[in-house]
Amino acid sequence: MKPSRIIRVLVGLHPPSFRRRYGDGVLTFCSERVAEARARGESPVRTWTRVIADLGFSAIVEWARLPHQPSREHMTPIASDFALAFRSLRNNRVFAAASIATLALGIGAATAIFSVVNTVMLRPLPYADVDRFVIPESLALQTGDRGYITYGDFMDWRDGKLFDKVAVYQQLEMDLASSDGSPVRVNAVAVGPEFFSAAGARAARGRPFQAYDYPVNAGRAVVISDRLWRTRFGSRPDIVGLEVDVNSIRRPIVGVLSPGQDFPISADLWVPLRFATEQSPDLQRRDNFIFQGVARLAPARTLEQTNADMGGLAARVATENAAIRSNVSMVATPVLEYALGASTPRALWMLLGAVGLLLLIGCVNVANLQLARATARQRDMAVRAALGASGYRLARQTFVESLTLAAIGGTLGAVVARFVVAGIVTIAPTDVPRIAESTVSLGALAFALGVSLVVAVLFGLLPAVKAMRSAPAGVIGESSARTTAGHHSRRSRHILVAFELALSVVLLAGAGLAVRSIMHLRNANVGFDLKPVITASISFPGIRYNSAELITTFVNQLQTRLAEAPGVEAAGFVTASPMGAGGFYLGRRMIAEGKGTGPDGEVQISWSAATPGYFTALGVPLVRGRDFNIDDRTESTPVMIVNETFAKTMFPGEDAIGKRAMSSRDEKVYREIVGIVGDVKFISARDTAQSLVWVPFPQFVWRSAMITVRASGPASVAIQSVRDALGSLDPAIALANVSTMNETLQRSLAGDRLVAILLGVFATLALVLAGVGIFGVLSYTVEQRTRELGIRVALGAQARDVTRLIVRETAPMVAGGIAVGLLVAVGVSRLVSALFYGVSAADPLTFGGVSLLLALVAIGAALIPARRAARVDAMQVMRGG
């Protein structure tokens, strides 16, 4: 629809008197308003939300202030229909309010969630030819896990021309010196030749890397992100050619990428990944999974064909290297699937499902309300039909009324959607890709509005259709004189309510499980006391720290200073902190001395290096043996500390202290176990126990480390101490990722919290809507049965009996609905159980609680009309009939 049409329609909703006087004014105002908003770059969603909400509200206010009997002489037929509709709705406030609230909440929530899902999952990534862009990965055949690739496999693909373009890259962190001398840590990527063309990224300024950047004696060119150019370099136009200090080496900036093109990894700096020779053993080894890849499918090859080729090559590699490559294959994943990761889309799909349910509940509710009202108006309609009103006239009247409801509900829904989207963006974890870009999707709004409109109109038309089809006398007779409302209409409404209850059970159960899950996660025992622990990362630029001794000496000095610093109780270093707080670890396999050497005897472990005092600083108990000490040096006996899970898995039923084991595929040196520490959650609070190994830092020196500090007082004091100590030793090293363990935990739970909050909101809405549904149906039932109830009272029924009668008739519908809902909920939660922690899909507490809650709401909603029924005055009823 053209903008001017929309405004014309909105103006048309106003009373004729207002239109005549101000219609032109509003039209010119709005067209100027829209034009100026466009010129100013205001988002069309904001403009239209405001304009539509404003004029919709204005129409309501202007109609509402008209005197009760507006003169209709100047009205067009449609306007008079609207006038009638507004009056009719004003006279049925409960019905109107319930319908509008239902529509607004249903439409608003559905639109908001769909908009977020649309932004995060469905909108195409900003790359050329996105459907040819794939990510090659290794595939563990037993578990289905996907992971990094080896350089050897990359060379197979490149030389065998499996892809149009294929490139490798490695993630790094680099220290970028800023103008004031203090360095900042930035995410960087070392990329092989053809990386940018394979990824489809273009340089907005300067150039991407060329073949001549790759020889080891070439200059050390860097490419930076649009973000870095804006934030660190103030968008200066002479950026290309500028030299910057990266890891203490001067390097020329040769290009700036276009905005948003920092996929596959959010990075700010790119450097060429170069090797003196591809023949080095590290690159040739087929189990050195340390690279990642990007590729474009070859022309005329499909994803399936390419995957078959990759599988064939991988199978040959597996035969030639049986000891290390059995059970590993290679596959390519479409980039969109890859970008979304494994758990984000499942959570979003679940929310989309939940919001679909909510919209469905809303529609059922509206249908129900319309049906109930239809029954109530049946007589009115029949009389009008008998008096000669055409079917068209009757249908048009109800149609306009439904339209009015849907329009008001939809307008409010748009406003609700805007707030819900803003709310989600505020509370969502920042690592959900692109979530901050979420805006209300007009398509989604139109869809939700359309669905509700169809439902409202269809069910609204029923009474008119009925009135025309049935003999007027019969209808007038049925609903007034003799008995009760048609059993037919009552049963269909009861079934709708039961259906609504069943849907609510599913939503409530989902929300209950999510809430229980996050409570479990929050209280999960992570293996140490989180509160006083602070972590931060540092890395050592290779140009100055060019030997293991220099790094070890520096680490020792820093640890000594930290131990004496104010506010610090204990300090240590490790290569990877638990709970995913940062750092690097290796996935390795170990074999115990004197045990089988085949793949069967291997235990999968995570390997990191630590300094003496690290476990004390973290607060992990030493169960047996000793901590590392100053005598665990580079040249002394190779030793390690393991966790309890490792000890139990590798040496079941034995004392592991003094035993030896080796990393069977790489280091191949037997290490003696000198200590056993308690288990800690290594990746996140969701971890199941896994085997962990720490070796002394001097025996496994890394270029980066996590400082781990146990604060004796406020965290801020300890953090300042760390800054001071580091600054006094080497001011050119950046302190990055400073965080308390508690913050790390909260951050890691942000996604779960978001899901729990949203499901909780939906479930509450569902509960309210279900209550409204039951209340609506029973109210009308009672109203229609007034006469029957009056006779019962006249014949001696007590108030209590009448109440009981109504409640008893409600019970089957409530019980049936809940029972069906529970069955469906168990099935559904099985599907999504991977998202929940520490609760079974059929958690009795959740399901029992949900049933009870819903039953209570149902009874409460039934009691109000039931009590009204009990107060029926027999005499009045008999006389009034």
Add this chain to the structure above:
Amino acid sequence: MHPAAMTPSRTNPPRPEALLPLRALDTLILTMLAGGDRHGYGIRQDVYDHSGGSIELEAGSLYRNIRRLEERELIKAGDDPAAGDDPRRIYYSLTAFGRRVLAAEMHRLRNLVRLAEARRIIAPARA
């Protein structure tokens, strides 16, 4: 139904004080019109500029206020559009009565401000 028909005709216009206090938005609109005649969108722009961009009037609420102000005879619609301008544009101007009401409101506000200064809520303004 012409709006004028809905307003009871008066022989004696009410005292300006009877209409006080004005709604904040009414005060703003009247103040803008005191600076010269404006059409609808002009009022929006004027209000926007003088509120530092914090008040964005939309059509419905603006014309609702215009309707009310017209009914109270504080403003009136001009007869001829400005030469060369869009003929559909209606310019609104302050009536003499409207000017008196606005002045009365401003006096009321000034007294309030003086009270606030006396109570040391704000520092006295310098002339």
